[in-house]
Amino acid sequence: MVITNELTINKKRLNRNMEQLAEFGKLGDTGVCRPTLSAIEKQAFAKVAEWMEAAGMTTRLDNCGNLIGRKEGKDPEAPVVMTGSHIDSQPNGGRFDGTSGVLCSVEAIHTMSEKGIIPDRPIEVVSFCDEEGWRFNKGLFGSRGITGNLDADELNRKDKDGITREQALRDFGCDPEKITESVYPPGSIHSYIELHIEQGPLLEKVNQPLGIVTGIAGPLWLTVKVKGFAGHAGTVPMDMRQDALAGASEMIIAFNEIVKQDPASTTVGTVGDLKVSPGSRNVIPDEVEFTIDMRDIDKDRRNMYEQQLRESCRNIAEKHSLTVEIIEDQRTDPSYCSSWIKEVIRSESMDMGLDAPKMMSGAFHDALIMSSVSDYGMIFVRCKDGISHNPEEYASQDDLAVGAELLYRTLLKMAQHEAH
Ligand SMILES: [Zn+2]
Structure with a gap:
């Protein structure tokens, strides 16, 4: 020393x-x-x-x-x-x-x-x-x-x-x-x-x-917009809902699983912001927007994880009868x-x-x-x-x-x- x-x-x-x-x-x-x-x-x-x-x-x-x-x-x-x-x-x-x-x-x-x-x-x-x-x-x-x-x-x-x-x-x-x-x-x-x-x-x-x-590690910044249908929190049966937040939550968990899949990698992923609309305790959320920050020194791996994320979001949206749109805010190599x-x-x-x-x-x-x-x-x-x-x-x-x-x-x- x-x-x-x-x-x-x-x-x-x-x-x-x-x-x-x-x-x-x-x-x-x-x-x-x-x-x-x-x-x-x-x-x-x-x-x-x-x-x-x-x-x-x-x-x-x-x-x-x-x-x-x-x-x-x-x-x-x-x-x-x-x-x-x-x-x-x-x-x-x-x-x-x-x-x-x-x-x-x-x-x-x-x-x-x-x-x-x-x-x-x-x-x-x-x-x-x-x-x-x-x-x-x-x-x-x-x-x-x-x-x-x-x-x-x-x-x-x-x-x-x-x-x-x-x-x-x-x-x-x-x-x-x-x-x-x-x-x-x-x-x-x-x-x-x-x-x-x-x-x-x-x-x-x-x-x-x-x-x-x-x-x-270059950051990839995305915004994920999930759309469903608003309804009364007390009257719409569970199997008839298009709950944007329920879908978005699954997407966020899936994203965490994706970036953690290889314990030896240095990939990190964060959802740092979440907007819920209309944001009322007794209304089923019809729109949710959340941010993705994913960083990796390995560009190919980052691209691969991004594709997995996009696919997961599509599948989860389908399951909940939602639509999903993913907007690219910044892509730095x-x-x-x-x-x-x-x-x-x-x-x-x-x-x-x-x-x-x-x-x-x-x-x-x-x-x-x-x-x-x-x-x-x-x-x-x-x-x-x-x-x-x-x-x-x-x-x-x-x-x-x-x-x-x-x-x-x-x-x-x-x-x-x-x-x-
Ligand atoms: Zn500094």
């Missing part, structure tokens, strides 16, 4: 920065509310930019609202190695989600600069705009922005106060008219690495501070991390005396978007009880320091010409 007082990175500085950043938008003792493109995020960006500059980087805010720090390489024309995450939070979020990745990256560059190391390729640290997505109901904005993946109506999206994304960007100091200027030309990003808290319980279970991410980056992370972590397990990410990150234009990898840091998006979210100072050390070593390798 690595001894934390033998680290190259400065653990004290990293922890001080983590603590100071947690003050921006602080909620209670340990919570954070730092909405994207808000005045509080602007202040936090100014602080992070100050740390980036102290770390030897030049800084800029692009027109998508990304804060970018750049450490120049020996070859300034070379495609850039990127690292980063986000510092916007959930409305009642924690101190580590996103911030860990940004500040460990800044610490890694600071260490390089102090040691007088100039990497072959330039390295950029990005704090991506609106990863979380709740303010305008669509996230990963900054990473979609620089990779040219924004939708046409993106700037017209409104928050709950009626402020458009366009206005919020303007208020933040960006020029939405020039948003496309933020897109990196094809081939100009060499590779991307993101450190993030795990947001799950596996590392804690195996008692390891860090994990090597093998890939990100899973993506595997690049083997050469996983290999760099693996050999550096072994060199540090760690036995970092390989694991997939069930949550999506800016890294998933970056994978559309560049090689990528991710490092996970253990977090207490797997809790995130919650003030209880916690990663220890030691684990974060070891994470920053592994990120530092990995970045050094990724930024060498001979790396890949």
Whole structure:
């Protein structure tokens, strides 16, 4: 096991920065509310930019609202190695989600600069705009922005106060008219690495501070609409009913059985929302709508399970004399991390005396978007009880320091010409 007082990175500085950043938008003792493109995020960006500059980087805010720090390489024309995450939070979020990745990256560059190391390729640290997505109901904005993946109506999206994304960007100091200027030309990003808290319980279970991410499970989001016929709860005999909720309940149980059929697989499935109409205790439900979130790193398996789900729904609907319609809301392909980056992370972590397990990410990150234009990898840091998006979210100072050390070593390798 690595001894934390033998680290190259400065653990004290990293922890001080983590603590100071947690003050921006602080909620209670340990919570954070730092909405994207808000005045509080602007202040936090100014602080992070100050740390980036102290770390030897030049800084800029692009027109998508990304804060970018750049450490120049020996070859300034070379495609850039990127690292980063986000510092916007959930409305009642924690101190580590996103911030860990940004500040460990800044610490890694600071260490390089102090040691007088100039990497072959330039390295950029990005704090991506609106990863979380709740303010305008669509996230990963900054990473979609620089990779040219924004939708046409993106700037017209409104928050709950009626402020458009366009206005919020303007208020933040960006020029939405020039948003496309933020897109990196094809081939100009060499590779991307993101450190993030795990947001799950596996590392804690195996008692390891860090994990090597093998890939990100793409989510499939469906809405299932079941229609039956309303009637009096007291007078319609059971065998004459078209009860949409009775049918939907069977469908939900069937869905759970489908995703659990292979205990060795990492497939997960969730029904997180259910609407019952008319929603009266003495009326047989005539319409039920529920959501499906299914994630898997194996796309073929996910497709197979989806077909099984569709068939089950049809059969159950028939049995109850119902109709069923399945609407596809989002279909994101899973993506595997690049083997050469996983290999760099693996050999550096072994060199540090760690036995970092390989694991997939069930949550999506800016890294998933970056994978559309560049090689990528991710490092996970253990977090207490797997809790995130919650003030209880916690990663220890030691684990974060070891994470920053592994990120530092990995970045050094990724930024060498001979790396890949
Ligand atoms: Zn995050």
